[in-house]
Amino acid sequence: MRHGISKTDDGTWTFSLYAPNPERVELHVEGGPGTVAMNRGPDGFWRAEVPGPQAGARYAYVLDGGDKRPDPASHLQEEGVHGPSTLVAHDAFPWTDAGFVPPPREEWVIYELHVGTFTEEGTFQAAIKRLDYLTALGVTTVEVMPVAAFPGERNWGYDGVQPFAVQANYGGPEGFKAFVDAAHARGLAVVLDVVYNHLGPEGNYLREFGPYFTDRYQTPWGEAINFDGPGSDGVRAYFLDNLEHWLTRYHLDGLRLDAVFMIFDERPEHILAELSRRAAEVGERTGREPVLMAEDCLNRASLVRPRDSGGMGMQAMWADDFHHAVHSLLTGERGGYYIDYGALEQVARAMEDGWAYQGEYSPFRRRAHGEPCGHLPGESFVFCIQNHDQVGNRALGERLPSLVSFEACKLAAAALLTAPAVPLLFMGEEFGEDAPFLYFIDHGDKWLLDAVREGRAEEFADFFKDKEPPDPAAPETLAASRIAPEKRLTGRHAAMFAWYSRLLELRRTHQALRRPDKEHCRFWCFEREGLLAMRRGRPGERLLCLFNFSDKPASADPDAFLPGCRVLLDSSNDDFGGTGGEPGLLPPYSARIHEEQT
Structure with missing residues (x-):
């Protein structure tokens, strides 16, 4: 390096x-x-x-x-x-993970967490104590939101200004290594969220050193990183070294690259392709191939195309269409980019192919959007029904349980965990956490605090015209965003936890769900009835999943899709806080999973 x-x-x-x-x-x-x-x-x-x-x-x-x-x-x-x-x-840390082998990528279940709000203490050491809980739940991979050094002690991490440093009050380098080592001891892979599209404003002295930024392109955060202009060789090396730094010194199993659509590069080898090449070289040396996941809102299949075929060589992408389609359908929201969604067919198409938009006209963008993706394997797509962006980038940081009914939350979870894609859970989702996840900062510059407050208000103008977001600089804003896993022991939180646990157990043990196999998956969509039917698996091991996205009961004959099947799991069962259902009739906002009998 x-x-x-x-x-x-x-x-x-x-x-x-x-x-x-x-x-x-x-x-x-x-x-x-x-x-x-x-x-x-x-x-x-x-x-x-x-x-x-x-x-x-x-x-x-x-x-x-x-x-x-x-x-x-x-x-x-x-x-x-x-x-x-x-x-x-770095050579002083006593690693114990020499024999660790990451779970196969096609079996990943990702759990996204923010170190500062995952526990009351907000440290890596405290987070280690909850790893057994995640393992028992059925999580295979922990995705940690950015830990690069940021101003103050409170931040999401996307305002980091020293990408190689680990935030000191989280536990610093030793704390992060201890967390990764402890996760590996439990069979968990660890992925870190990194930000290569911009750096935060406060404490950012890079302009004094060299041409790290360029005014040739603009991002929502100001000037873009200079990946292709004069002096960019050293800048590219900075981020390539950063990738290797995390993968080698911290034994990470992969990186999630934030907002790659805001990474601009016109050089013959795009920086994303060069990053994936460097990651492959690290994998050859270490014997463990790292996974690179890209967050992209442009629906570009080229991101996961191999480098020798002209692609960027990423292994997976955060695929937003599934979230947007489910969220819009269940909440009825149509503001901002949700104007593009709201049809059951879009849920079906996202589950079947990976994206709902594959070149069709987007009203929000006022142009065609996306590329065909049906040929890509299911493990190329990371689906969610909640994540830090979709929750935290709301004026009041509402999670899904604060927006829709208990039954609708269970329905969304069933669609997520049975879809032929890699599922991602946002911390607390598994027990129906209803505390918000708010945007919080701890900047020392008053002008910057005022700019952030004004920027947040402007960002929410299209979504929530009558709501004022909480003060991001107040310590209480972070405190309100902490999850409380003890909720899973009582009431509806316990029922939701039981539902997630059972779905994850089924995904882990049933042959039809263990891998995101799109080839042996078929969908039927009945828009008027709000019914979506999905059959997954090979003959002799198939499952039929029926989803009622309507507020009215839906009539469905499972034998029409999978003759001779039996009910395996039902969200309306009282074990999961339901009120019961009738054979052939799905209650409003419910899911029922049937198993082929052989």
Whole structure:
């Protein structure tokens, strides 16, 4: 890796800094020789070797005699994003996961969590105590929202400014490694959400170092990352090194790349393809192939096409159409991008192919949207009915149980966990958590706080004209967003937890559901009746799933779709908080799963 720090066996630290802008760079290290003049190479990198400092010592850079600045590739910021960086010796951690083999990707069940709100303490150490709970639930993969150092102590993580550092109050590098090691000990894979489309504003000193940003493109967060302009070689290396940093030093099993549609690159090899190539190289060295998942709202099949076929080489994509179609159908919401959805056929098409929009006209975009995707395997698509974006980017952060009925939530869960795709649960979803997940920050600059408040209000203008979002800077906003797993022990939360547990057990044990097999899957959609029928599996192992998305009972003869089948699971059963149903008649907003009898 070209960026950042490394330590040799004899205790010498190597410092490498991409900074083509300044004429002179000095390095200040505690416990070392004091001020060290760095040497500049023709590639814009400055380098220095310093013997003697111990791990934990602070260091900083001075550009052209100015103020001290943290390392852009810092691994820890114990004094915040404006303070000096800390030397981290990665070889000191006692890993125990040498024999760990990640679960097969086609069997993944992802659980998305935010470290600060997953537990009362908001630390990796506290999160470790809940890993057994996730394993017992049937989760196979934990997806951690961004942990890169951000201003203050409260943030979603997408305002990070030092992508190589682990947020100090979460537990820093040692805490994150302990979390990954503990997850691997329980058979859980770990994926980290990383942000390669922008960096946060506060504490962002990168412009002083080099051409990390460009005004050739614009994002919702300002200037785009410079992946293709003058000086972009060092910038590309910065993010390529970041990917390798997480995969090797933290033993991660994959990365989720945030909002890749805001990554702009006109060079012959797109940065996404280069990232996937670097990940493959890491996999060859480690013997464990990393998984790269891309968040994309453009429905581009090219993201998961192999690099040698002109694609980006990602392994999977967050596929929004399933969420939008289910959400719009159940809530009746039609504001913003939900104007494109609301038809049962769109739910069926997303479940069958991966996306509802595959080149059709989008009223929201006022143009054709998406590419054909029926040829892609089911494991290429990550489905959800809730995630941090779809919940937190609402004015009041309402989760699905606050918007629709208890029965409708169970119906949505059944569609998610039986669809031929990789399911993602958002923390607390499994027991029907009804606390909001709000947007929260802890910026130190008043002007920035005001800008965030104004920006949030403008963002919600199309969705919620009569609601005021809570103050994102208030500590109470984060506190209100914490989940409370003890809810799963009583009332309807217990019934929802039982429903999710049973669905996940069925997905784990039944041959028809263990893998997202689209080939042996057939759908029937009866829009007027609100009935969707899905048959999955090979002959002799098939399941029939009936979904009633209507507020009226739906008549359905299961033998018409799977002769001689028997009821295996019914959301209207009193074990799951239902009031019972009749054979051949599905209650409103219910799901019933039948099994082929052989």
